[in-house]
Amino acid sequence: MxxxxxxxxxxxxxxxxxxxxxxxxxxxxxxxxxxxxxxxxxxxxxxxxxxxxFEQLGATNIIVRSVKPTDESQSTGGRPARILAYGLKFADFDRIMATVPTIKKALPIRELRKQIRHLNLEIDGRVVGTTSDYDKFNHLEIERGRFLTESDNARYENVAVLAAETAKTLFPYEDPLHQTVKLGADYYKVVGVTRERASTAGIGGSLAAQEFNKDVYIPLNTCKLRFGERIMNSRAGSMEFEETQLSQVTLQVGALTEVGPTHPIVEAAVKPYHPKKDVDIIVPLDLLNxxxxxxxxxxxxxxxxxxxxxxxxxxxxxxxxxxxxxxxxxxxxxxxxxxxxxxxxxxxxxxxxxxxxxxxxxxxxxxxxxxxxxxxxxxxxxxxxxxxxxxxxxxxxxxxxxxxxxxxxxxxxxxxxxxxxxxxx
Incomplete structure (x- = not known):
């Protein structure tokens, strides 16, 4: 040394x-x-x-999304169909729940772009019809009030939970709780406000970026009753309709080892009923790996x-x-x-x-x-x-x-x- x-x-x-x-x-x-x-x-x-x-999507989740097909795939005799019907249906959701035994929880979602109003204030945001598990699946935190409950959905209640930016825009000087917002022709009582959450970035071609801060959440059954299944669009002076029942279904299994075996069962329960390929199945675990x-x-x-x-x-x-x-x-x-x-x-x-x-x-x-x-x-x-x-x-x-x-x-x-x-x- x-x-x-x-x-x-x-x-x-x-x-x-x-x-x-x-x-x-x-x-x-x-x-x-x-x-x-x-x-x-x-x-x-x-x-x-x-x-x-990817982990925020849930490693034990399987996501089934509606995908809007091209006009050509919906055309008849070379002319676009006046009603563009595509995507997930409630029958698909019921079939998945009945045939896939490994599913522990399922979250159906219907998304609409609407103007959200309160008095003379308004914001262009996303109306999300969903169930009481949405906040847990998407890691949303409640700042005031509460989130949607099973009772709200079962009773078709006109209640809404506002996202952070939506609440600030519509209620800049007052507490939004127990106030009302207008969606379409109906009024909804505000029962909760979520904390601000960072947007999720788009992941390749699998999932688009999501902005959670301009949302309003209402019970799925209420959304189905108030807005129906058809959305009217005006294009070049003509009226066209889109018909879709569910925008997305998120399925959660009990363990990571069940994701692989569950994926083909979900495909078998959905894909044969959608020959136009208007449904996509995403496995976050595969994306994570x-x-x-x-x-x-x-x-x-x-x-x-x-x-x-x-x-x-x-x-x-x-x-x-x-x-x-x-x-x-x-x-x-x-x-x-x-x-x-x-x-x-x-x-x-x-x-x-x-x-x-x-x-x-x-x-x-x-x-x-x-x-x-x-x-x-x-x-x-x-x-x-x-x-x-x-x-x-x-x-x-x-x-x-x-x-x-x-x-x-x-x-x-x-x-x-x-x-x-x-x-x-």
Whole structure:
């Protein structure tokens, strides 16, 4: 141990004799380590953000959604149908519940775009006809009042729960509880207000982005009774109708292991009754697993690109150590003449390279932890997570590179003939 400590002191002394050259050599390792940590942090942050969105959908859920078909698929004799009927029906929901035994809970949803009014104030929002489980499935929190109950749905009550922005827009100066809002031709009593919730981003082509803050929630049976199944649209002076009964059904099974076997049973219960492909089935667990695989690949690519900087830093260390060996040829000869063995010379130069790479690694770790914080500060929507694994990996690679690229110069120094080294000018 004493020999190693003495070697470290001699190595530091030798490196400090050429401060600028040693500093420039260390920079290659510093930026390499910082690049690896920063890129892995950005990759990990993006991965966790995507996985969080998938998990919010529920890993034990299976989502069945209505998909509006093209006009051509609904046309008759080359002319678009006046009534475009598509999507999930209540018969589909009843069939699923009767034939799929693994389902623990089911959430039917009907969505409509409507103007929501109170006195002279209005907001264009989404009317969601649903049941009492909607807030649990979608992680909504109640700020005031309550959410819908089974009794509201069973009794066809004209009650509504307002989302945060809807409540602020329609009731800027008063408490919305027990007030009324107008949807279509009917009035609904406000029984609750939800807390503000961040929008969900769109996930590929599977699910569209959702804005929860402009919603109003009413009982599903009330929605069916008040709005019916047909929506009238005016297009280029002509009147057209869309007919759909349910926008979405979210099915929840008891365990992750039941998701895979349940999926084909749900398909068999729905797809044969929709030859026009106006229904889509989404399994968040599959999307989550795919996101994890993509994240791993992304991290490997980013880490590989950043590791090139470390490789360049290692080449810089080898270059500077080869120059150092040439400059210290007489010193090597004197040490050999005084009894130093080849392993002592090898150890001395290896210690110097490890000191260079170790100092560079520590500085790089500090810089690598700081850079993601700056990125998140200036770009809040970008997520970055520095993990202990990435820090240890980057520092370990920097030290390993120091040993690997310092080995050849050290061996070259050790293999010098003492007499030739003493003659060197």
């Amino acid at each position: 004493g020999r190693i400590l003495r070697g470290i002191r001699l190595g530091l002394k030798s490196l400090l004799l050429h401060k600028l050259r040693s500093g420039l050599t260390v920079l290659g390792i510093v930026f390499g380590v910082a690049a690896v940590i920063s890129m892995l942090a950005i990759g990990e942050g993006s991965s966790r953000d995507a996985q969080k969105r 795919e996101a994890k695989r993509t994240a791993r690949q992304f991290s490997i690519i980013l880490g590989t690109i950043a590791s090139i900087s470390l490789l360049v830093g290692g080449i810089g260390i080898m270059n500077i150590m080869l120059a150092t060996v040439t400059e210290r040829t007489r010193e090597i000869g004197i040490r050999r003449a005084l009894g130093a063995k080849r392993r002592d010379i090898t150890q001395q130069f290896l210690i110097e390279t490890v000191v260079l790479s170790g100092v560079g690694g520590l500085l790089g770790v500090t810089l690598g932890i700081s850079i993601p914080q700056l990125i998140v500060y200036f770009i809040p929507e970008q997520k970055a997570v520095v993990t202990g694994f990435s820090v240890l990996l980057s520092f370990g690679i920097s030290v390993a590179i120091g040993i690997l690229f310092g080995l050849y110069p050290a061996q070259r120094a050790a293999m010098m003939d003492p007499i030739d080294a003493l003659r060197h000018e």
